[in-house]
Structure formats: structure tokens, C-alpha cells
Amino acid sequence: MTSFGPQIIAALIVGLLLGLVAKYTGSTAEEPNGLGEALSIIGSSYVALLRTAVIPLIFFAVVASIANLAKVTNAARLAWQTLLWFAITALVSVVIGMVLGTVFRPGANTGQDMPDDYTGKTGDWLGFLTGLVPANFLGLGASTKLADDATATTSISFNVLQILVIAIAVGIAALKVGKAAEPFLAFSTSILAIIQKVLWWIIRIAPIGTVGLIGNAVATYGWDTIGALGKFTVAIYVGLALVLFALYPVLVRAHGLSIKQYFSGVWPAVQLAFVSRSSIGTLPLTQRVTERNLGVPSGYASFAVPLGATTKMDGCAAIYPAIAAIFVAQFFGVELSLTDYFLIALVSVLGSAATAGTTGAIVMLTLTLSTLGLPLAGVGLLMAVDPIIDMGRTAVNVAGQALVPTIVAKREGILDIDMYNAPRNGNPFADESISAPDAEAAAAK
Template identity: 75%
Template sequence: MTTATSPEKQARRLPSWATAFGPQIIAALIAGLILGLVAKNMGESAAGEPNWLTETLTTIGSSYISLLKAAVVPLIFTAVVSSIANLRAVSNAAKLAWNTLLWFAITAFIAVVIGMVLGTVMQPGASAAGDVPGEYTGRTGDWWAFLTGLFPGNFLGLEASTKVAESGDMTTSVSFNVLQILVISIAVGIAALKVGAPAEPFLKLNASALAVIQKVLWWIIRVAPIGTVGLIGKAVATYGWDTMGSLAMFTLSIYVGLALVVFVVYPVLIRAHGLSVKQWFSGAWPAIQLAFVSRSSMGTMPLTQRVTERNLGVPRAYASFAVPLGSTTKMDGCASIYPAIAAIFVAQFFGVQLDFTHYLLIALVAVLGSAATAGTTGATVMLTLTLSTLGLPLEGIGLLLAIDPILDMGRTAVNVAGQTVVPTIVSKRQGILDLSLYSAKRTGDPFTDDAAVDADGIDHVETGAEPAGVPAGRREEDLVDSRN
């Protein structure tokens, strides 16, 4: 007589690499690299179009990014409104907010100084090959446009545009301005706090909507390995090593700067506050890893907030304010290191001599203008803002766009790393960091969404394991508060 095996027992027999998200991402990176090299070697079709494999990888990658972007607008609005509302539960909320902004500026300044030093020492523009690019016609930024862009044209900050192709076909596309959505969300959140009790139903509805949106985002995050194959494969197939070769020194300068910030600056700051560097790395790494492959700080935000609360011990009421704010304004990779090195690259490429005032302006733009990156993929607007402030030719951007997706992976990873560091430092300085949770052994899979909280106070996730860094015996209400 045979005995049926339950699905739970079958799942437990699977090897860990088949169910753990981290190994799946690594496997996807390798698979994407291999498929990208194959597609690159296949060449173009007879009609000069990309081959079928390149098209397939492009479609998979762009579809995944589209899924992330689709959730950006409702996520920003509900997350920011909830984060402002959650400040009611935090003592000295104004002091926490001020310290958060201060440390955002301090770390941004350190990052931009590293970028300027590397750009000056490594001279990436002097060794770049290629003709001077033509006039740049893409999206640009300047201080006046940045300031006027803060005022929304409608409640959701949506913009519609219609294009007419040569064939006569009309296509309408809808875009959004993240800065405007952020302004609207902050205004609504503050207004809800001022209204008081009558706004409670609205705040509860907003919190419920945020929980639903985050659930959908967790589903999107779970298919990240598939999107990773397409994104990495498309980058390798389209740009390959030839394009990177002509800009090798620039690419190397960017990644050296990114590595210095993540592996030197942040650990020094963590250690200076009496915290374990190893615990920070192990706690923040899942979010850093997802940011690298997704190239979206906003798309990574739910996981960033999760590891900041659960692994690093930042109180949920504060983390739900600092992380969403950081996801839209804390950009050490996109807004500090990259524009600093890129601006120096453009100056060297065009033979423009920079003086001390130019370097001061680069630092000023990095510290004050990082909100212009707006948490989406790419940092072109921030770069044009920097070049416009310095009076450098915008045509140089066209030379850098070819390798931008490759650089953007590292930039976004640094952005997210900084979004975990600042709340941790501020919490430690204010004496609200849960040191036992910060120092706890990392168990479970932070990529796995919550399933239930039992009456015994242990938070059980879908894999049946305890979530990362959550020791048994924590109060049930604390665990419920940290679920979203």
C-alpha cells in the first residue's frame, strides 16, 4: 500500500537553492550573461534588425521594468501618506525627520567628494575614444525646470503625450512626474494629521491600500529572476564589451567610486556608531542585491523597508517614514558619484578646464538636487542638471547613454544601501535602535512574504521558516506592525 506525500513534505525535500531567492538571482545573472553573449554572437538579422534571441531578452526585461513602474504611482502616494501618519507614534518626530535629512546630506557630500577625486585622478574623459557626439535632444534638466516641476498639473502628477508616426499612426503614452507625486503625497499626509480624528477613516483606507499594493509588489519581486535574465542578457547582447571598451576608464571610475562608498564609507559610518559591519551587510544585502538587478529604488522599496525593520532593528514607525523618503531622494549612486564623475568626464572630453568653483557647484547640486532622480531607473536628468549648472555641453550625454544600463545597476545598488544606512545610524544616535534584533542571527528568507502571525508571537512566512532576524518571543503586535 502506498502513502500519498503531502505537498508540504514534497516542498521540504527540494534543495535550498531551488526555493531560496538569492541563489535564484545569482543563477539568473549567469544565465542572462550566457544568453546575452550567445545573442551578441548571433549578430543581426538579414534586414538589420536584432535577432530573435535579443528581441526575446529585450521583451522579458522591459516587461519586468514595466511591472515595477506600474506600481510606482500608487506605492509612492500610499507609502508617503502612511509614513507621515506613522510619525504620530514616534516621539521627537521632528527631530528624527531633521536628523534623517541631515544624514542624507552628509553621506551625499562624502559620495560626491569621492566622485570628484576619482574623476580628477583617473581622468576618464582623457582616455575616451570616439567622435564628438551630435546635439543631445533627450530629456534635460535645469534648476528653474526643477523648481517649477514641483507644482503638479493634476492630482496624480500624470502627463499624457501623443506622437504621430511617419505612417500616420497615432500613439498616446501616459507618464508621471515622481516629484509632483511626492509633493502631493506630503501635502495630503500633513493635511490628514492636521485634520485629526475625521481623517482616521482615510488613513486606515490608505494603510489598507498600501498593504494590497505591497502584496502585488511581492508577487512582482518573486519573478525578479526571470526579469534578471532579460535585463542582463539584453545589456550584454546590445552593448557587449566593445562599447564598454571605449569607455572602460569611465566605467571603471564609476564602479570604483560605488565600491568605495558601499565597502568603505558606509562600513566606517556603521562602525563609528558602535555597530557590527557584518550584521549590516548581512541584513541589507537582500535589498542591495534586488536593487542591482531591478535598477529601481522604488521597486525595491518594500524589501528595503522590510530588511531595515527586521534585520537592522529600525522601529517600523520611523522606517516607514525614512525608507520611502530615501527611495525618492536618497541617491548616493545616481545623484552624487555618477554626475560628479560624468561631469568631469564631459569636461575632459571637450577640453573644458574646471576650476574650484565648478567643483563646489558639483557638490551643491549633488546635495540639494538629488530629488531630481525621483527613484526611477536612470540618472540622465540629474546629469543634465549638473552639466547645465556648470555650463558644460549637454552633447556629452549622448556618449554615455550606451553604457547607462550597465552603470545603472551599480548606482541603484548604492542608492538602496544608503537608504538602509541612514535610518540605522539615526536610530542608533536617537537610542531607538533594537540592538538585539540588529545582532540577531539571520534566518529565513526576507524575500518571502508573510503568511500569518500565530498566537505564540512567531511570524511564520511561506517557507515555514522564521523571518530574517526575528527571534522567537517578540510581542505579537510588534510583528504585526513589521509585516508591511
């Protein structure tokens, strides 16, 4: 079976060629021909598949992560330290993303018209705070639009922030209830596993969706879009490289640890993440390298790493939404204010729990654009190059998911330094003769 990476590259080439054929045979956004219509349907259908799972994915991922707190000794302090460092690294990463988006200006000078349904309003603090209050249990909304021919169309939308607030409240309540909530928590974990499996199937057909998305983008916008998306992709990878090879090494060294040992220890998981494009799919390996190579006690790692797989996304929830939001604003000629930039940072830090190990970037992009009031048409546009970007994003996500538990364990004095510094000798894991770290033993050192 051909590996996933070549499938995506082939899909991009096929989509590009089909899009050019459609465009030069007369297909337009207003009046697409048969090929243009087919590409549009394929692309939009794939996005619809992803959006279908967003609500249950966010809800059960957050509930399951909060439930893991009950399994950790000294949970309150370790959880607080973990979340604090999640936020610190996310904040630095989103600042890097905003700087790069401003410097690269990947969406500028495209001359594209504003979508018809765009109201022209950008986000504000009051709207952000109001959006936190759930309108109903599922955070759903409905709107009806009357066409020129008097045909009424009703569309259903969802508010990711409200779903996140509901999930956090339910998760904390389940912890407070105690034993009576155990069946619910077990059910939530089971449902989450099923949803993630379905999402993985959807991701496996990403090459088909890529053909439709990139083909439709070319047929609709032409070469200006391809050039802008190429510049956008470069900006994203520059940001990811700065986080992975500059920010993370600085944090490792600042805590008195070897940069070489960190990278050699985490690299097996980073490699798998790059190929699989799934933090959840890489989770078992991430947890293993965090314990066996980086010396984090298993009791703490079993909480922090799964939590990070759904909430620690410096690639998907910081670098990407920052540059993507600026790209969409530039692409459609919308000026962003200083308040908008503060909102981007705030959403990236607080909204990371809305992400998940499979489609977190799409959720975060939707959340960011919705908060700023930017055209959501940008989601479909950027989906065209998402598979290529997602490889680097997921690799950075996983590297951060192993880094934060390592830093916290070192700060709390429970990191097994001998395990961390053990020679790798070209092997993916430290010598099996070295005992895996145990929380109590490490704390006694």
C-alpha cells in the first residue's frame, strides 16, 4: 500500500491539474461546469464529514481529559504546573505566529471579493465573553435565509467556545460526584475512542478530499490562490521550525537538561506524528518515549501525555490559527485591530482544549475566525493545503506534548535523570535494563 505522504502529494498534483482544466474550460464560481461542480462537491463533502464529528469530539475529549486528574497523586499541583506550561508555550508560539503572519503577509494582494454572507464585523471582547455563555446544551444555533425566489434555507451552526465551557463544567461535575459518575466517565472514554477511530477513517480518505479542495480552489480563484497558499505554507513551516528548534531547546536548556538527549528521546514519536498526522494515533508512542527515554514517572505521564494529546497543540492551536487568521484577513482585505491580535492570542491559549489529536487545527481555525468575525470561507480555502501543513504541525504538537511533562517532572524533582541521560545507541528507546521511572522512587531521590 502506498504510504500516506505520497498519496497526498499525488492528490495535490491531480487536484491542481483538474482545477486548471475546469478553469480553462469555462468553469467559474458563479457558473461552474460539470468538472468544477464535481470538484466543489468532493471538497465540500469532505469538509462536511470533518465538521460532523466536531461537537462530540470536543465534548468527550475534554471530559475524558479532566477525568484523568482523579488518577494522579498530588494531582492538583501537577495539573496546575502542566496547564501553566501548556499556556506559556502556547502563548510564545502564537506570538511567533502573529509576527510571521505580519511579516510574510501571505494573503496580501490577492484582490479577492468578500463572501456574500460576510457582515463586515470583526470580533470584540464583549462578543467573546458573550459567546462563552451557552445558549443551549449543545451550543447549537440556527439561521434562516430567504433567497430571491422566496425559497427559505435554514442552516445549523455551532459555537465551539460554548461546547468547550459545557464540557469543562460536565467534566468537573463528574469529578465532584465521584463514584456515581464512574459509569459516565467510562462511557465518555469509550465514545471518544470510537469517534477518534471514525475520524481516522476520514483522515485516511484525505487524498480524495484534497483533490476536490485544491481543484476547486484553482478553478475558482486561479493562480493567485496557489501562490498565496504556497507563501502561507512556507510561513507556517518557518513558525513550526522556530518553535521546535529554537523555543523548545531554550526551555530544555533553561531547566538544566541536555538538548541532544531530548531530541534523541522524543524523535521516534515526532517521526510517527509527521507521517500519521495524528497526535492521538501517536499517543501510545509519545507516552512510551516520555517515560522510557525522558524519564517522566509513569503515574504522571499517564495523565499529562493524554491530556496533551487533546489540549497541547503548539502547531495546531497556536502557530497555525495565528498565521491562518491573518492570512484570511489579508486575503479578503479585512484590517485587523490591536484588539483582534489580543483575541487571537487569548483564543489560542484558552481554546486549546477545544482541539483534538485529529482535526484540532480545523476546530481552532473555525474558533479563531468565528471569534474575530472573519469569513469562514477561509476554512475551506486553507483545507486545500492542510494535509501538507498538518505533517509539520502534528510533529511539533507531539514534541511539545512530551516536553511539558519532562519540564514539570524536572521542576517537581520527580524526573529520573539517569533515564533521561541514558545512551540511545541508535535505538528508539533507552536500554530496557534500565528500570522505568516510578513516581514514588523518583520523588525519593
